[in-house]
Amino acid sequence: MGGKAEKGTPKYIANKIKAKGLQKLRWYCQMCQKQCRDENGFKCHTMSESHQRQLLLFADNANKYIDEFSKEFSDGYLELLKRQFGTKRVNANKVYQDYISNRDHLHMNATQWETLTEFVKWLGREGKCVVDETEKGWFVAYIDRDPAAVAAMEAKAKKEKMDKDDQERMLEFIGKQVARGKKEGTTASEPTYSEFKRESSQDRVTLSLNLKRKCEGKKPESLPTSAFKLKSKDDSKKTKSDVTVEKNKKSALDEIMMMEEKAKEKANRKDYWLTDGIIVKIVTKSLGDNFYKRKGIVEKVIEKYAAQVKLVDDGVRLKLDQNHLETVIPSAGRSVRFVNGAYRGEKGVLKDIDTDNFCCDVEISEGLLTGRLVKGVQYEDISKMAS
Numbered sequence: 001m002g003g004k005a006e007k008g009t010p011k012y013i014a015n016k017i018k019a020k021g022l023q024k025l026r027w028y029c030q031m032c033q034k035q036c037r038d039e040n041g042f043k044c045h046t047m048s049e050s051h052q053r054q055l056l057l058f059a060d061n062a063n064k065y066i067d068e069f070s071k072e073f074s075d076g077y078l079e080l081l082k083r084q085f086g087t088k089r090v091n092a093n094k095v096y097q098d099y100i101s102n103r104d105h106l107h108m109n110a111t112q113w114e115t116l117t118e119f120v121k122w123l124g125r126e127g128k129c130v131v132d133e134t135e136k137g138w139f140v141a142y143i144d145r146d147p148a149a150v151a152a153m154e155a156k157a158k159k160e161k162m163d164k165d166d167q168e169r170m171l172e173f174i175g176k177q178v179a180r181g182k183k184e185g186t187t188a189s190e191p192t193y194s195e196f197k198r199e200s201s202q203d204r205v206t207l208s209l210n211l212k213r214k215c216e217g218k219k220p221e222s223l224p225t226s227a228f229k230l231k232s233k234d235d236s237k238k239t240k241s242d243v244t245v246e247k248n249k250k251s252a253l254d255e256i257m258m259m260e261e262k263a264k265e266k267a268n269r270k271d272y273w274l275t276d277g278i279i280v281k282i283v284t285k286s287l288g289d290n291f292y293k294r295k296g297i298v299e300k301v302i303e304k305y306a307a308q309v310k311l312v313d314d315g316v317r318l319k320l321d322q323n324h325l326e327t328v329i330p331s332a333g334r335s336v337r338f339v340n341g342a343y344r345g346e347k348g349v350l351k352d353i354d355t356d357n358f359c360c361d362v363e364i365s366e367g368l369l370t371g372r373l374v375k376g377v378q379y380e381d382i383s384k385m386a387s
Contacts, residue, residue, distance in 0.1 A: 030069070030110035031058055070111040074119075078128060081142045089141040092120045092131075148323045156271060169259060176255075264342035272304040273339040274322050278383040280309060284324035291318070295328060297386045327383035329353065329360065334384060336362060341381045343374060348382070 005011035027036040029045060031054045036042035045051055058065050081095050096116055099105055113119040120138045124131035130141040144150075274280075275298065282294050296309035296318070306321050327339065330350060338346045346369065348362040359376045 028107060030107055031055065031065075066110070066112055069106060070113070073106045073108060073111045074123075074128075076106065077119075078123075078142065081129070081140065082144070085142065087142050087144055089130075089139050091136065092116060092138040092140045095140065152271060152323075159269065169262065173255060173259065177252075261342050268342055268344040269340060270344075272322060273327075273380070274298055274301045274304070274307045274325070275337065275339055275345070276301060277386050278337055278339065279312070279328045279386050280307075280325040280383060281328050282309075282318075282320065282324060283326050284320075286324070287318070327380055329379055329382070330384040335365070336382045337385050338362070338377075338381060339383050341377070343369070347385070348374070350382075 005015060027039065027042040028034070029036070029042070029051065032045070032051055034045060036045055077095065077099055080099050081090070084098065085095070093116060100107075108114075108116070108119070111119075113122065117138060120129075120131050120140060123129040123140060127143065129143060132139050278298050279295055280298055282291050282296065285292050291311075294311055294313070296311045298307045299310050299317070300308040302308060302319065306319060307325070308317055309320050309325070310317050330336065332350050332352060334350055336348055336350050338344050338348065343364065346364050347366045348364045350360060351363050351373065352361040354360060354376075357376075358379050360379070360382070361373060361375045362377050362382060364370055364372045364374065
């Protein structure tokens with residue numbers, strides 16, 4: 001009665017290798033996709049009738065088989081590179097080692113490439129990867145040509161181009177204030193100054209305080225009228241100046257609020273928008289016509305870019321990417337939630353819809369900003385809330 005092989009013995013190591021599924025490549029037949037355990041087994045396989053028949057089929061159209069094997073190998077390598085490393089720059093040999101760790105992988109000696117270097121150069125020539133050679137070997141970076149990814153990159157570049165830097169905005173604001181100050185300074189009358197000269201000390205200054213005579217000489221009727229006129233003129237001047245100051249304060253306040261809103265817009269504008277409790281619409285046809293244009297409620301957001309959606313009609317739950325969904329705009333007077341932009345996360349009430357410009361006006365209904373009316377909100381920045 002024999003037990004398990006002792007650790008460290010050749011039998012133990014052989015059993016571990018067999019359990020993992022990786023055995024010697026020289027005893028593997030790619031045509032028959034059969035792995036033999038030893039040299040004797042591989043020799044018996046090459047002499048078998050099935051192997052000879054497979055060789056005859058291969059001889060009739062060798063290029064077809066090699067092309068199929070090459071395509072399968074390149075697709076598997078690129079799929080692993082895309083899924084595990086994305087568009088990051090990585091050592092090509094590291095990706096290859098991860099690829100061949102699968103016992104069902106296709107061996108490179110059955111393809112049109114004899115070495116990994118030739119395969120990497122082919123990836124660069126075909127435009128599938130960005131390749132470069134260093135002292136540590138060849139490095140590859142996957143080029144994502146998915147239409148959704150390309151559209152997302154273009155949208156991100158457009159947004160970065162439109163957004164201005166905070167410092168640039170502040171300099172522009174200060175420049176406007178300086179220009180306005182210069183413009184107002186040119187219209188106002190500038191005071192004139194004269195040199196102060198002391199009169200001679202020999203000249204005496206005499207003051208006459210004959211109040212009685214002065215009062216008798218004045219007409220009593222003219223005092224109220226002139227005082228009233230003077231007061232009315234002063235009031236009119238004061239009113240005009242107050243209006244001007246109030247307008248300047250209001251315009252400056254509006255500009256400050258606008259700058260704050262732009263700063264919030266830059267901080268809260270993300271490339272993901274899904275949130276719990278909103279109603280969305282399915283816009284992909286990959287699930288079939290039964291689910292196209294159906295509406296559902298976002299129950300749970302999965303890693304920012306995907307969500308578990310429960311259909312409104314029959315309660316079916318689906319896991320969908322945000323690229324396969326779009327926001328739902330309700331009728332006026334219904335509750336909505338800001339899903340992107342400056343007021344991300346706020347709740348509001350839809351007041352008006354501008355169908356020509358694809359935007360709407362929303363009044364915030366909760367929080368510190370309750371009652372603020374936000375105009376020109378884009379359709380993709382809000383969505384109907386589930387009741």
